[in-house]
Amino acid sequence: MLGVDSVLIPLALLLAFSLHAGSSGAGSALEMMHSYLQVLPLLLLAAGALSIFLGVSAIQLNAYETAAIGLTGAFSIALVMVSVLLATAVQLPMVISTHIVFGISFFIFSISSRAVLLQVVLAIYRRSSVRCRVLIYGAGTTGTQLVSALRTHEHIEPVAFVDDNKALHGLVVARLHVYSPVRIAEIAAEKQIDRVLLALPSLSLPKQAQISRRLKKLGLEVQTLPSFAQLIGEEALVDKLTDVEPALFLNRDEVENVTGNGGVESYQGKTVLISGAGGSIGSELCRQVMQCRPAKMVLFELSEVALYRVDLELRQLAEETDTEIVPILGSVTDGRQVRRILSDHDIQVVLHAAAYKHVPLVESNPLTGLANNVLGTQTLASEAAKAGVERFILISSDKAVRPANVMGASKRLAELVIQDLATRVPAGEGPVYTMVRFGNVLGSSGSVVPLFQEQLRRGGPITVTHRDVSRYFMTAQEAVHLVLRAGAMAKGGEVFVLDMGKPVPIERLARQIVESAGYTVRDVITPDGDIEIEFIGLRPGEKLTEELTVTGNLTGTSHRKILSADEAALSEIEIASVLSALRSALAAGDEQAAKEVAMRWVEGYSQAVRTAHDAQAQAAPAS
Template sequence: MLNFIKSLSRSQKRNIMLFIDAMLVPIALFFSFSLHANGEALVMMLAYLPVLPYLLIIGGALSVLMGISTIQLNAYETGAIGLTGAFSVALVIVSYLLTTAARIPITIPTHIVFGISFFIFSIISRAVLLQIVLAIYRRSSLRCRVLIYGAGTTGTQLVSALRSHEHIEPVAFVDDSKALHGLIVARLPVYSPVRIAEIAAEKRIDRVLLALPSLSLPKQAQISRRLQKMGLEVQALPSFAQLVGEEALVDKLTDVEPKLFLNRDEVATETGASAIASYQGKTVLISGAGGSIGSELCRQVMQCSPAKMVLFELSEVALYKVDMELRQIAEDTDIEIVPVLGTVTDARQVRGVLSDHNVQVVLHAAAYKHVPLVETNPLTGLANNVLGTHTLATEAAKTNVERFILISSDKAVRPTNVMGASKRLAELVVQDLASRVSAGDAPIYTMVRFGNVLGSSGSVVPLFQEQLRRGGPVTVTHPEVSRYFMTAQEAVHLVLRAGAMAKGGEVFVLDMGKPVHIEKLARQVIESAGYTVRDAKNPDGDIEIEFIGLRPGEKMTEELTLTGNLIGTTHRKIFSADEMALSEIEIASALRALRAALASNDEQAAREVALRWVEGYSNSRHEQLADATQFTPV
């Protein structure tokens, strides 16, 4: 039967509706005669037969002209009912004119009852026919049984639209409003959301439709996640503004630029003539070129018009992206771009790259920087950050590199994690090499230390924004934790300026401004996205801030220097730190011990190297292991 219905053409369906209306005309006439003819309905019907064919022909023509016979059953609503009423009036007028012309004695009230009867029968016939067709569809195909979350105006309109759908069957509502629980809305029962799991099992629900367009996106996401954990498929109904194109907001909204969370004026990033001269016409190698800092180094070095840029990167994806971006920027320039896929720990490859391309300036940004990851992978972190720096810096001296600039971190100061300890060891390696270079000789070794970069991969702002997109909560380690922040543009600009002014061996420290409380930053990110914070003062807010505790190796606050002694330079945002270095013998001993630990795959021995040689380093895991060996009397 379903195949027969689907095989019908539009003209065939129209003819069926014309036939049904034609059958309803004599039925409506007979019904009106029964009410007014005092038992002589059959006599009146026989008297009417001479004009009936004319009424049917004219009525059919009017139906086609008015489009009544072409209205789809599932679209037969208010407008179509109005057309049927107008058609019924037209039939009454035609019937009156025909009977008057044929001198058939039928009263005007009888004609009126005929029109009303036809109108009612026509509506009833279409409603019955629609239910028959839907029943055929339901029996002949699988139906998706849906639960509507939200029994408001949007939900009831959605149910009305779905009732005539071939493959979707609305089953029930759930709504947060207690006043609706237990009521029947749009012929469907309304339940409490706490019973969703029970209802889904009992009524064999396949999908939940969120009819809550006015609810904030985070709250919709929270509801959606909760339902998905129950194993339910969830879909959200867009708002009316989104449907008409006024608000494709989910796709069009962009995250707020990280620099807006600095809470201070951004450092001017105009590169001075002296800085430009240090890179102009040179061959510059950027290690870690695909990272957040590395890629920004590439962009700003390109503005200095180098002769060649060597992009040294371990990640193929990151190297591909930065290479494609820079080639587009360099289309109208003579700058040669050379992508190199490799690691700074490979001495043979590093030596070949530096000599083959006659590299003059090295900007060393390659490092594993994510504290928790390095904390759980200490051997890999120390090998890359310490031995990789030693390899690159040592080979730079052998291949006549003019300048070597190490990108360091404030986590290198009295570190509590392996990542910070590895960066401090890298600084000590560079300081040692710088101490062995005679004044006026090359290379000029230096390092630049700064704090967190807003917007960099793995930093808090992108993390918070991603948590917002998932509906929260936004996670903060501790209410009092704070960090120094700069934008990547600020940091790189100052790195290039510091590298240009270096004489050799300096530990440059960038002025990061005042430290920012991470909880305050989280609130700013939430509010900048147009949401409110849900807390004890505002229990109805959109996004909750959840405190998860400090992770292994994390500090409450960061420092920029070991001694606090800063020496001013020609740039007001760049300082030089007065810090002690290790001797050549001590560095050699540290590197030898670290290589031995790596060769034996001994994590604890590797940590011991950092504990011995990095000033102020305290490792929570090491201390826990030490505490565990203490005998505690019972």
Template sequence: MGLEVQTLPSFSQLIGEEALVNQLTPLAARSFLGREEVSHPLGDARSSYEGKVVLISGAGGSIGAELCRQVIDCKPSKIVIFELSELGLYNIDMELRSIIEQEKMSIELVPVLGTITDSRQVRKILLLHKVQVVLHAAAYKHVPLVEANPLTGLVNNVFGTQTLAEQAAKAGVERFMLISSDKAVRPTNVMGASKRLAELVIQDMAKRQKKTGGTVFSMVRFGNVLGSSGSVVPLFQEQLSRGGPLTVTDKSVERYFMTVQEAVRLVLQACSISRGAEVFVLDMGQPVPILHLARQVIEKSGYQVRDKDNPDGDIEIQITGLRPGEKMSEELTLSDDLVGTTYPKIFMTHEEGLSQIEIASALRRLREAFVACDEEMARDVVRQWVEGFHQPVVAKATAS
């Protein structure tokens, strides 16, 4: 009809109520980082994936999906996306196909629905597609859920890692990177302990493969990923949308944070320079107090904190007490012996693991606990073999 259509500003913008506009606008998770985001380009690391066949386990998760996005940009010949969740696999498959089509890329995309604990399926996929690089992001990561379901968490995180690593070595995979967590260092919960045991499995594989010139195994640790599923900022934003309160477990709890883009660049860069058995970590600055983060979320959304100093504020912060297995603060390494790398913000260290006999004994006892469905036996295995494992005293809930 040849009509020109225009839209009026909203009423709140017309009357200058910027605070109201802010309240209705989602905030980017990176705005709470508390430091400059590490944004170094992949650089030479791209060549480690260009033209390669790359398998990404846990491809439907927050880290796995971002791995897919950044690996695609490196122009591999094929990406195998391995995922337990049908919905997660569907979503990332559709997203990647759209990118490949729009960019007119000649990349083969292979979606695989399955579990890393299934050795027959894992072996078939690795051999059928001639996988050259494995980026292992599949894991159960939520501390309270794994604490309540310790056998399931240990089987997936430990035996799943063992299965994928052993089959990767047998299939002649060139590089294998385990994505670990700062919660694996002197853990106080089963999730962290499961990640530490997974690290010990990879350290053992790395030592054995180095002797034969086989697969290069290494691992990377980082802190909490801002904006990932189940992480603190989306939780705070959800609580805020319901009018509060925002819940913080302890006034003194603090965590290291990074964006998902930073985390994935670290993984890809570290994997490209690994020679085997290294633990890579990112310089994430100073840990962020969670209470301060909660205040930031409230204030950046245009509200005021309601407390004893401001009883007429909008949103309360409630101190709920530490959850089972939760630490007051996290560490990134078992020692302070960090060495720089070719990437300014990436450091590495070598840590003592278990002997081949010790790791075999630990895994055998853990498997016996799983067969017997004996949670206490599984915890005994953790206590025996995971350095520094202890359970914290859980505090009671209070008001902020």
């Protein structure tokens, strides 16, 4: 840059002399230049010093903007002053206007030379490297600022804009044409677009996600950027999709925490085994039992990942207590392992939460679901009696009542197994068997809340099976609290049902989740909303509503949120027949035979299946 300026100074002088000679009729420009040569070396030395002092020569070409132009102006004024001093010192016949023209000429030459050099350098870069051609979606403030930033980039070339604003179509913004989004596929092919940049920070995240998904279907790579105000910190980069506490969707008061309430003595100082310890309910059981300060907690879990996580968490909590944590990988269907665990660790309380609970998965894998949920329960419960366990609490489900799916039927069969064992254990001579039945747990794996929140992150739609579908909901914390209380008050054989309030319409829950994230539902009333709710029809085995009891007979207990259901039980011979037929079906791999066992012995199952099939046939998906 010093060399360029050193060449431009004589050229600017020559132009000034030419203009002066032409206007005044004085000697030729060359004669005036010849007389000025005696001070030119001093002017060049002074120019070099001034350029270094002001930093003009140190400014990179791609950073030469408004501030740099101002410095060049100051440099030009300083050169004029030095020229005046030198000409006066040697008594050169130069008028002040010639010096001023020299300064203006140098200023113009300097700026122009840098602009030309920048384009030359960029042209060299473009020819020597692969350029990424980008289409910018959004011709607003962020889009135009992005184009300005990318114009000097050596590897990225902005090609055109697309924008939803019809008023901009056909215009030129920041020297780029603005097109309609409907022409994106055509533009991408015609202009060889490599990537689309979404410059739409004011658009809601779901709508950005919808645009991104649409562009990716065209085979385009898509990237999103925040506004420049966000990048420099003027606007907080807050994720509007931060998960909301599940309790906010209950539409009722949550049950108080277990700490400091009754029931603690049934677990304090005991050796407690929790099956399914890594699941949603199992892990919360672990946390709340830990607060009761048991002597030992045996975590029995089939999933290695789930067991690792809950074990890691509990060991940190156990540092403040003397509770021993024993993680064990295994299945409740393995009789020999179950027997050894109960004996080796002298188990006193069993909380049985291990079960396959996802309705569609169990419906697709009935043999596995029945084996784990029914035979696993029978194995663990019968071995508990032999090992001298004091209490056995089965975690059941409201889907066990007149079930329309294999999962619900398996849970009802598990209840019948426990009811049978409870009748065969003399009072005070064996485990106190009981079971606790409740509905859906907000926030658990497979729950609609995390599913809806994930669909929301993807920009929707949120899928609901039917407009009229509703479910009972609890949080994991309150459900487990009540399970522990029910287990402590049990005398043997009770089917406890938790009071979960009124059933919640799933469509209303979906709307709450959308609105809690700061968005609006797109429907007939608000066609410009952010997220659409799509009705996809009932899934196999799904009912519109769930029930709490088969008979409808509920009696109160000492806790206002825990009720006792009067449910019919099977005889010992009937249970033996159920288990024998089920084992035969499993051994033969006969899914239909296994389902027929459940249909024969689970009250309401066969009728509910027929009703559910009829409902699915009649309910056409509506959007």
